[in-house]
Amino acid sequence: MTIVAIEPATPERWADLERLFGPTGAYGHxxxxxxxxxxxxxxxxxxCTPAERGGSNREALQRVTxxxxxxxxxxxxxxxxxxxVSVAPREDFVRLARSRSLRPADPDEPDVWSLVCFWLPPRRRRKGMGSQLLDGAIEHARASGGRILEAYPVDTAGGRAPSAEVYTGTVRMFQKAGFTCAPHPGSGRPVARLTLKDD
Known part of the structure; x- marks a missing residue:
């Protein structure tokens, strides 16, 4: 498989994103x-009803894009x-600020970006594309002014887990890319961080 490009999800690419996610909107609407x-x-x-399921989520992503x-x-x-790969300034992800298990230790820390999700169609998985998307996310966050890139991976202890359980990536994947992984002070859940720019 050859990836020609990893590109920002800009307005002119909305139709591509819609096609990629398909009628079920990636992970269960x-x-x-x-x-x-x-x-x-x-x-x-x-x-809501099956016919309406995920409709407002689709509209929310479309609006942002x-x-x-x-x-x-x-x-x-x-x-x-x-x-x-979903990557953006941390303040864009309102659920992080409210999460007991992922709430930032310093919510006012400047220029922190978060990577919260990967999604690949089933036939594209286990072929190294996640690592390529991670590399693209690092470069995008850095070029966009990010100082720190933060992620919330799952620790599989080096084994495999179902894709639906590791949509945030794995600890091993982030460590291979140079991230430092440490337990969240409140929950113990892994938090991966990479310095993109020196102060």
Whole structure:
């Protein structure tokens, strides 16, 4: 597989992102807004009728994208969208600020970016594309003024886990990319951090 490019999800690429996620919106109608919406809003969006399920999530991601705020990056194999990583300034992800297990130790720390999700179609998984998307996210955050890139991986102890459980990436993957992983002071959940620019 050859990835020609990893590109920002800009307004002109909305149709590509929509095609990539398909009718179910990636992970069960999530549309990669789980961390962008308050819990009550997100729960309501996926617990309505099957015909309506995920509709408001799709609209929320579309609104962010068409407003030009770049919610993440799209990988392309030729002209075909084939992968996604959600990376943006940490303040864009309202659920992080409210999360007991991931709440920032210093919410006022400047220029921190967060990487909250990867999504690959099943036939694209386990081929190294996640690492390529991670490299793209690092460069995008750095070029956009990020000073720290933070992520919230799962520790699989070097083994494998179902894709739906490791959508935030694995500790091993981030460590290989140079991140330092440490337990969250409140929950013990792994938090990965990489310095992008020296102070």
């Amino acid at each position: 999530c549309w990669c807004v789980y961390f962008r919406r308050r819990a009550k809003e997100f729960t309501a969006s996926v617990s 068409l407003d030009g705020r770049v919610p993440g990056l799209i990988a392309y194999d030729g002209s075909e969208p084939c992968g996604w």
